[in-house]
Amino acid sequence: MSGSNYQETLEAVFGFDSFRPGQERIIKQVLAGNSALAVFPTGSGKSLCYQLPALMLDGLTIVISPLIALMKDQVDFLLGKGVKVARLDSTLSAAEARQVYSDVRAGSLKLLYVAPERISNERFFAAIEGHVISLMVIDEAHCISEWGHNFRPEYLKLAIAARALKVERVLALTATATPSVVEDIVREFEIQREAYVNTGFHRPNLHLEFSPTPEAERMGALQDRLNAIPVGPTVVYVTLQKTAEEVAAQLVADGFSARAYHAGMKSEQRAEIQDWFMASTEGIVVATIAFGMGIDKSDIRRVFHFNLPKTLENYSQEIGRAGRDGKPSHCEVLGSGEDLVVLENFIFGDTPTEESIRVFASFMLEQEDEFDISLYQLSQLTDIRPLVLSTLLTYLELEGVIEFTAPFYSEYKFKYLEPKSEVLAAFKGEPGEFLKRLLAQANEKKTWSYLNLDTAAKALGADRNRIVKAFNHLEEKGMLEVGVTGLRQGMRMLDRQPEIEVVRNLVEKVERNEAGNLERTRNVVELLNVEGCKTRFLLSYFGEELSEDCGHCGYCETETVVPVGRAAACLSDEERVVVERFEASKPGGVSTAREGARFLCGIASPKTSRSRANRSEFFGRLEKTPFEAVLNSLADTE
Structure with missing residues (x-):
């Protein structure tokens, strides 16, 4: 393809007269027939890197994304441009899904958006095999890496599916990838080094502030910030669904235009809140991490972390939703060491016995x-x-x-x-x-x-x-x-190995996974505690070196740090009494110390849910107590 061809498409279809950094390099690789990896910050135009080539390539482009909101927004945008595009997701009616399959068979679609799980579904596979698939796009490609912060097993099967479907080229996209994650992506999709483009993570328009605040004082601190910092669309990130509801309700009572958002809501309600926020100039969404993925709103002026972010990858993605228009935006962490208990308890609770x-x-x-x-x-x-x-x-x-x-x-x-x-x-x-x-x-x-x-x-x-x-x-x-x-x-x-070896290997892997997740959470604490430029520390985590301090983060302006510490892994006298009473009653479905610790810390499992044991007075009684302390106490009594 000549440069003039894709330049003409850029202007005629998308209305742009120039590319953002990195876009043209990726597009050239894709049009040349090469698989490629684009590591671009949130909001920096990754979608153009496949939408434009898809219009110029023969055959179908399949976009694999876990983000239904992104699918819907992009499909609506492209349909408005006259592009034949569709999506297959759980929100479609039977008649709508039939029409999509009919269009695939007819070869009339240019782009098709699907979830990762669908690519290996036999009905879907049967519908697309034999068709020319000129490009497969893997959004959120960091999910393929076991070393990443959001490993999703189904992503590992995408490379196998691409080969089975004889896909001509693959484009992997992500906003967060450490050097080890990049290595996994380029290996699995056979991407050459010259087709890997990383435009960097530095966003000079974002002011990063870190103000660890005791839980009892945090609501007041948030209200003070909202009143003091110029008004604009705002996202407040929290860890728990109930926290989202409580904080939003308090903000509404105090006269703010606020809504809660979390995965426990019905999809229709979430969609309505997203639409409200997209149209708002001063709305506040109090949300779990379920919110924001694929939401293309350029004028978000403020992002607060009411609780500590789970990982530096999460933090980078979440603040990346602010200031996409390039204008100054405020990003502040209010969470403190008290939040570590909940974050770490979820990690411990996921580890099987x-x-x-x-x-x-x-x-x-x-x-x-x-x-x-x-x-x-x-x-x-x-x-x-x-x-x-x-x-x-x-x-x-x-x-x-x-x-x-x-x-x-x-x-x-x-x-x-x-x-x-x-x-x-x-x-x-x-x-x-x-x-x-x-x-x-x-x-x-x-x-x-x-x-x-x-x-x-x-x-x-x-x-x-x-x-x-x-x-x-x-x-x-x-x-x-x-x-x-x-x-x-x-x-x-393939290889019926001795059970003792399989068990040993799996135990080693889940323990390593637990340790890795704990380390990622503790990296957040290290960011808050480092006595130096916060922006520089964050960029170095992703393998990017800043030649000098940013000059605009909280530390660069004040040279002060409010240290964050972890709660001691020991029980109070009152908590010991709860453990002793729990041991005496032992709800059904609980037999080991780890199961008991999960139960007391409020982490449900298939067994406790099936037996309805989580209705017990003990379920979640120690949800704010370090998991390790509860586990050690129960282990001592076994």
């Missing part, structure tokens, strides 16, 4: 050479949360014990949108006979019919993929509305 790991390993090693699992059922069996379980399964794959095959749904449910007789009459010859025999396998109810795919495939002597494609075709034609149930992950046993 050795007994749970042993149950998991035993179950896996007893399986046939080809098998499949239900993540939900295995979670109930092992008392390990599904997300953590996915990580353990990925560890087994990385160690060569198992290999993931395609995920699938054990059962299809469908209802006729046209009379069954007309559906059958529409197909002649062998296809018609196959369809007649296939539909005869279904268990027909009043509205919906149900079909077990494996049972049907065996009865018909047919390939399972043919059945999947048949249902896709019938749905595309508007003859059936199809739903799926019973998600199962296919597996293949």
